[in-house]
Amino acid sequence: MKRFLAVLALTLGLAFAAKITVWTHFGGPELEWLKAQAAAYQRATGVGVEVVEVPFNDIKQKFILGAPQGEAADLIVTVPHDWLGEMAAAGVLEPVGKYATKAYLSDLMPVALSAFSYQGKLFGLPMNAESVALIYNKKFVQTPPKTWEAFLALAQKYTTGDTFGFLYDLANPYFNYGWWKAYGGYVFGKNPDGSLNPADLGLGGEPGYKAGRFIKDLRYKYQLVPEGVDYGVADGAFKDGVLAMILNGPWALGDYKKAGLDFGIAPLPAPPGGRAWGPFVGVQGVVLNAYSKNKIAAINFAKILVRPAAQVAFNKAGGRIPVSLGALAELKDDPVVKGFSTTIAMGDPMPNIPAMGKVWGPWGNALSLITQKPDSNVKQIIDQMVAEIKKAIQGK
Numbered sequence: 001m002k003r004f005l006a007v008l009a010l011t012l013g014l015a016f017a018a019k020i021t022v023w024t025h026f027g028g029p030e031l032e033w034l035k036a037q038a039a040a041y042q043r044a045t046g047v048g049v050e051v052v053e054v055p056f057n058d059i060k061q062k063f064i065l066g067a068p069q070g071e072a073a074d075l076i077v078t079v080p081h082d083w084l085g086e087m088a089a090a091g092v093l094e095p096v097g098k099y100a101t102k103a104y105l106s107d108l109m110p111v112a113l114s115a116f117s118y119q120g121k122l123f124g125l126p127m128n129a130e131s132v133a134l135i136y137n138k139k140f141v142q143t144p145p146k147t148w149e150a151f152l153a154l155a156q157k158y159t160t161g162d163t164f165g166f167l168y169d170l171a172n173p174y175f176n177y178g179w180w181k182a183y184g185g186y187v188f189g190k191n192p193d194g195s196l197n198p199a200d201l202g203l204g205g206e207p208g209y210k211a212g213r214f215i216k217d218l219r220y221k222y223q224l225v226p227e228g229v230d231y232g233v234a235d236g237a238f239k240d241g242v243l244a245m246i247l248n249g250p251w252a253l254g255d256y257k258k259a260g261l262d263f264g265i266a267p268l269p270a271p272p273g274g275r276a277w278g279p280f281v282g283v284q285g286v287v288l289n290a291y292s293k294n295k296i297a298a299i300n301f302a303k304i305l306v307r308p309a310a311q312v313a314f315n316k317a318g319g320r321i322p323v324s325l326g327a328l329a330e331l332k333d334d335p336v337v338k339g340f341s342t343t344i345a346m347g348d349p350m351p352n353i354p355a356m357g358k359v360w361g362p363w364g365n366a367l368s369l370i371t372q373k374p375d376s377n378v379k380q381i382i383d384q385m386v387a388e389i390k391k392a393i394q395g396k
Contacts, residue, residue: 265339
């Protein structure tokens with residue numbers, strides 16, 4: 001780290017007189033981590049770094065409106081990748097691919113780089129990621145099941161009336177994407193340059209029918225997820241120690257630890273007749289103001305934040321899952337990092353284009369209808385869902 005900072009100091013030349021501003025929504029130990037990184041950068045380079053706290057719900061709009069007026073920060077640490085489409089379309093984000101070598105980017109998980117790419121360009125440096133995974137209570141499950149048959153046997157064994165084998169938010173599209181992926185589905189296809197194509201919708205047809213029928217089977221055929229179970233019910237059952245396995249994300253682990261649970265994390269196995277399951281992945285990263293007058297100084301600070309040593313320290317501060325391969329190697333003995341990073345690598349980024357906003361509503365309505373009764377017409381519901389999404393995307 002010291003050598004890297006020294007090299008930066010030399011390459012910045014007269015930039016020692018510069019000052020950059022960083023907006024962040026971090027608090028607590030993560031904010032202290034960021035301030036420590038800023039202080040180290042300033043000592044090594046002479047570039048001043050002002051860290052300003054901005055509420056998460058305000059930061060995007062404030063940046064979009066302020067950047068063209070010279071009233072926004074040089075960097076935001078961090079933004080969710082699904083904001084990129086709106087921010088890039090507004091012209092306030094600087095593409096950063098030209099500032100990073102292939103060797104530097106090779107340390108970052110491919111799924112994370114994909115998440116921070118929009119219309120074929122890299123619009124930020126990814127820092128951390130999250131997804132859902134199978135979280136299991138070791139009181140019931142010592143070794144996570146690797147096949148659907150083994151999973152089903154465990155889930156049904158502990159569905160007794162007093163305990164539950166497997167629960168999750170059955171009608172939530174975010175939690176169900178993995179089944180679509182396993183049956184060959186996707187949300188949007190890709191253009192030749194790698195950008196997402198909203199005209200190519202992959203939620204329907206046989207993949208959609210198979211996923212929908214499987215989700216319905218979880219309730220009515222396998223008798224695992226009863227009516228009335230939503231996120232709160234499933235999460236509460238796991239915290240109460242009466243649920244063997246849940247589909248949930250790293251945001252829930254703090255409560256599980258407070259409850260004194262001994263848990264493990266693993267991918268879900270492939271469903272019957274499907275290929276590998278893989279979840280939606282959410283990525284957060286650093287973005288650079290297109291109107292910044294100190295782009296080199298700002299991007300060099302951003303690059304430090306994403307390097308393995310900084311990412312290990314960031315994980316220690318707040319428990320987030322880094323996307324730096326070097327950091328993951330250093331944290332290989334951490335069961336939470338290992339479990340979620342394995343699952344994240346199997347997933348797909350949530351689409352970061354504005355058209356995704358037209359997908360969630362019809363998709364969620366379809367899942368509610370599919371799981372509402374045992375004789376629901378899955379094919380008809382999925383076809384109607386696809387038609388509604390296409391109509392909404394076309395603005396009709």
